[in-house]
Amino acid sequence: MPPPSDRPLNERTNFLLSQLGFHTAMRFTERLAALDIQPSHFGLLMHLAQGEGRSQQQLAEALGIHRKVMVGLLDDLEQRGLAERRRHPADRRAHAIHLTDAARTLLPQARAIADAEEEDLLTGLSGEQRRQLLGLLQHMAENSGNPQGVHPGLRRNPGSP
Numbered sequence: 256m257p258p259p260s261d262r263p264l265n266e267r268t269n270f271l272l273s274q275l276g277f278h279t280a281m282r283f284t285e286r287l288a289a290l291d292i293q294p295s296h297f298g299l300l301m302h303l304a305q306g307e308g309r310s311q312q313q314l315a316e317a318l319g320i321h322r323k324v325m326v327g328l329l330d331d332l333e334q335r336g337l338a339e340r341r342r343h344p345a346d347r348r349a350h351a352i353h354l355t356d357a358a359r360t361l362l363p364q365a366r367a368i369a370d371a372e373e374e375d376l377l378t379g380l381s382g383e384q385r386r387q388l389l390g391l392l393q394h395m396a397e398n399s400g401n402p403q404g405v406h407p408g409l410r411r412n413p414g415s416p
Contacts, residue, residue, distance in 0.1 A: 310349040
């Protein structure tokens with residue numbers, strides 16, 4: 256076996272994860288374009304679906320993103336008719352964020368796209384291999400320092416590279 260520094264790229268875990276991540280991210284972005292949303296929109300919509308009514312500040316803190324990025328994401332969702340800001344019932348200086356009916360209609364379609372992308376990615380793996388891979392990736396993610404269930408790409412404005 257060659258010394259670690261001489262290993263080819265196809266024997267490096269970090270390269271393979273990056274290669275597969277880039278590939279699936281590009282395909283997911285292309286697929287979501289049919290719904291006129293980007294992966295960052297999908298991520299925020301998924302978080303909103305788990306608990307509406309949080310303030311912009313609470314959402315930004317929970318997702319570990321800068322408040323200015325949150326404002327940009329919410330502006331995009333509002334312009335698309337997918338989210339709305341309402342006066343927060345407990346803090347009149349804050350806005351509570353809610354999904355619109357359009358978002359409730361769009362989310363099942365977006366989830367189906369995410370499911371199809373995942374299925375394509377995992378083609379060729381048995382059910383046991385899929386469970387094993389998921390468990391290993393979850394374990395690695397827990398040790399990455401990222402908030403659970405929050406993609407690092409969510410921290411950027413939707414239009415930024």
